[in-house]
Amino acid sequence: MNDQCLFCGIVAGEVPHTKVSEDDTMYAFMDINPASDGHLLVIPKRHSVDLLDISSDDLTAVTLAAQRIARTVVEELGADGVNLLNCCGADAWQTVFHFHLHVVPRYVDKTKDR
Ligand code: 5GP
Ligand code: ZN
16 A cells, blocks of 8 residues: 555545445446546556556456446446546556556447546
């Protein structure tokens, strides 16, 4: 855990958030500023800064979890597609420096996209 890290604070339960799921390795929660209905973030519990820093084991676990959650989102929310996104580095629009995958459901009904 990195004491200065917002997402480590979420995993530790120190920062209010809406949890989606967790296991030994990963944690998923709703994005506070969603780009669409159901936009959520999947992160490793172990602190990693970004795509270049994360271990292969954590990257595998987080990616597989994102796939599982995306399938559930499509079923439960009736999404018509999903964006799986990662920003690596400030110049690539990363703003929180704890690795995360965005799972962004997309809809034919554009009132559900923001
Ligand atoms: P990035 O720009 O690093 O790829 O994405 C960071 C994401 O974290 C953004 O989509 C932003 O809305 C989300 N975020 C920032 N602060 C918080 C917070 O305190 N709680 C939650 N749930 N999401 C946050
Ligand atoms: Zn962290």
